[in-house]
Amino acid sequence: MARTDPRFVCQSCGATRPRWAGKCDACGTWNSIVEEIPREAAPKGLGKGKGREIAFVNLAGEHGEVARHVSGIAELDRVVGGGLVTGSSVLLAGDPGIGKSTLLLQAAGALAANGLRAAYISGEEGIEQIRLRAARLGIGDAPVLFAAATSVRDILTSLESAEAPDIIVIDSIQTMYLDTLDSAPGTVSQVRGAAQELIRHAKRSGSVLLLVGHVTKEGQIAGPRVLEHMVDAVLYFEGERGHQFRIVRAVKNRFGPTDEIGVFEMTGAGLAEVPNPSTLFLNPERGPVSGAAVFAGIEGTRPVLVEIQALVAPGPPGSPRRTVVGWDSGRLAMVLAVLEARAGLSLGASDVFLNVAGGLRIGEPAADLAVAAAIVSSYSNRPVPEGTVVFGEIGLSGEVRPVAQSAARLKEAAKLGFNHAIVPPRSPNGGKNAAEAGVGDISRQEIKRVGELLDLLSPAGESGA
Ligand code: TYD
Numbered sequence: 001m002a003r004t005d006p007r008f009v010c011q012s013c014g015a016t017r018p019r020w021a022g023k024c025d026a027c028g029t030w031n032s033i034v035e036e037i038p039r040e041a042a043p044k045g046l047g048k049g050k051g052r053e054i055a056f057v058n059l060a061g062e063h064g065e066v067a068r069h070v071s072g073i074a075e076l077d078r079v080v081g082g083g084l085v086t087g088s089s090v091l092l093a094g095d096p097g098i099g100k101s102t103l104l105l106q107a108a109g110a111l112a113a114n115g116l117r118a119a120y121i122s123g124e125e126g127i128e129q130i131r132l133r134a135a136r137l138g139i140g141d142a143p144v145l146f147a148a149a150t151s152v153r154d155i156l157t158s159l160e161s162a163e164a165p166d167i168i169v170i171d172s173i174q175t176m177y178l179d180t181l182d183s184a185p186g187t188v189s190q191v192r193g194a195a196q197e198l199i200r201h202a203k204r205s206g207s208v209l210l211l212v213g214h215v216t217k218e219g220q221i222a223g224p225r226v227l228e229h230m231v232d233a234v235l236y237f238e239g240e241r242g243h244q245f246r247i248v249r250a251v252k253n254r255f256g257p258t259d260e261i262g263v264f265e266m267t268g269a270g271l272a273e274v275p276n277p278s279t280l281f282l283n284p285e286r287g288p289v290s291g292a293a294v295f296a297g298i299e300g301t302r303p304v305l306v307e308i309q310a311l312v313a314p315g316p317p318g319s320p321r322r323t324v325v326g327w328d329s330g331r332l333a334m335v336l337a338v339l340e341a342r343a344g345l346s347l348g349a350s351d352v353f354l355n356v357a358g359g360l361r362i363g364e365p366a367a368d369l370a371v372a373a374a375i376v377s378s379y380s381n382r383p384v385p386e387g388t389v390v391f392g393e394i395g396l397s398g399e400v401r402p403v404a405q406s407a408a409r410l411k412e413a414a415k416l417g418f419n420h421a422i423v424p425p426r427s428p429n430g431g432k433n434a435a436e437a438g439v440g441d442i443s444r445q446e447i448k449r450v451g452e453l454l455d456l457l458s459p460a461g462e463s464g465a
């Protein structure tokens with residue numbers, strides 16, 4: 001017999017407790033506990049009943065290549081590892097209004113135009129709204145199967161009665177509900193239950209399941225983190241409100257690399273691919289100004305050049321401000337401490353602001369040296385020489401350490417017209433690295449200590465090479 005005792009579930013961490021409380025003991029969130037009636041209580045021990053025997057096999061053996069559906073939207077295909085894997089489930093998470101529905105509608109349109117069966121099921125918008133949007137995106141004629149529905153039972157019945165679609169988009173998982181559960185749509189058990197049923201269907205039918213998930217203000221996928229464990233891939237859709245461009249980032253992928261990004265620009269006619277993001281994050285007309293350095297970074301498999309801006313300004317007495325946009329604040333604190341202790345900068349009484357231009361988020365330690373160059377440049381009011389890129393990791397003793405893929409970074413810089421690079425010394429075996437030696441038309445300034453940056457920034461803004 002299924003027990004239907006109510007239980008109380010924290011909507012933030014999923015912890016259950018027998019009684020309601022104002023604060024969750026497990027994660028400390030206030031007002032997150034909601035009464036939910038479980039569909040079926042977990043069996044109390046397995047008892048005597050015998051299970052089916054499972055067969056163990058060796059790792060070596062037959063395995064087919066995974067089949068993928070390529071959407072033709074290259075920025076999206078790359079992030080998922082070269083196309084959407086059949087039978088897999090993908091969660092696309094992001095803030096409301098960032099462009100999730102737009103991207104998946106465009107993807108469904110592109111896949112349908114390629115002759116695949118694509119179904120788009122919206123629990124948020126009506127058919128008319130979707131038609132209007134599709135027309136605006138220029139995919140009004142694509143043979144996508146649309147439906148406005150929120151009942152998972154109805155959706156699965158309809159999907160099973162017709163030829164299985166190759167792609168199923170569910171927009172959004174928070175609006176879907178199972179009628180076997182008493183709790184409201186969007187609660188942990190509803191989201192978990194609805195996702196489970198849909199994922200099971202996708203696995204069985206070989207369809208690709210794309211789930212849209214909203215993210216709360218705290219940056220979590222609303223309510224259940226559990227969703228992240230259930231799906232095969234989790235993509236985050238990021239972007240700053242004031243900026244045009246949007247980044248899709250894979251944070252989990254069972255069928256491909258993570259840390260790969262896809263870059264899009266939000267235009268009047270939907271999301272446009274940005275195949276060469278460096279051009280988006282750089283401002284060629286700027287001329288030399290102090291407090292800016294161009295970082296040659298790597299995002300996934302692709303080099304991306306971005307401008308890092310710093311402002312060191314005298315602050316009011318007391319605790320100085322440290323404000324960071326697009327980078328890790330702990331990492332900034334470390335670079336500032338190293339600059340004070342090892343290069344003699346006195347920053348204790350100054351406010352420091354750091355910004356990665358364009359709104360990109362950088363996670364690489366290789367950005368240390370570019371951050372330091374921007375700070376030193378602002379501090380000394382001397383621009384980094386024009387046409388210069390910077391990369392390198394900084395150690396606590398002030399040493400500049402080699403980073404991976406310097407050849408790819410330098411190549412991208414050369415391609416975009418940079419002719420000088422401030423870089424770490426080559427690693428002991430780096431001299432033998434033919435690829436790196438082959439980057440010809442860019443002069444390298446190798447520095448061993450972060451303090452050497454001070455000598456490289458020339459007062460007149462001329463090239464320090
Ligand atoms: P949407 O895809 O609805 O966001 P989400 O599904 O993540 O909530 O995107 C909504 C925003 O995108 C909205 O503010 C308007 C903008 N937009 C454009 O700028 N151009 C377009 O062609 C479309 C369809 C939307």
Ligand code: MG
Binds near residue numbers: 101124
């Ligand atoms: Mg939407």
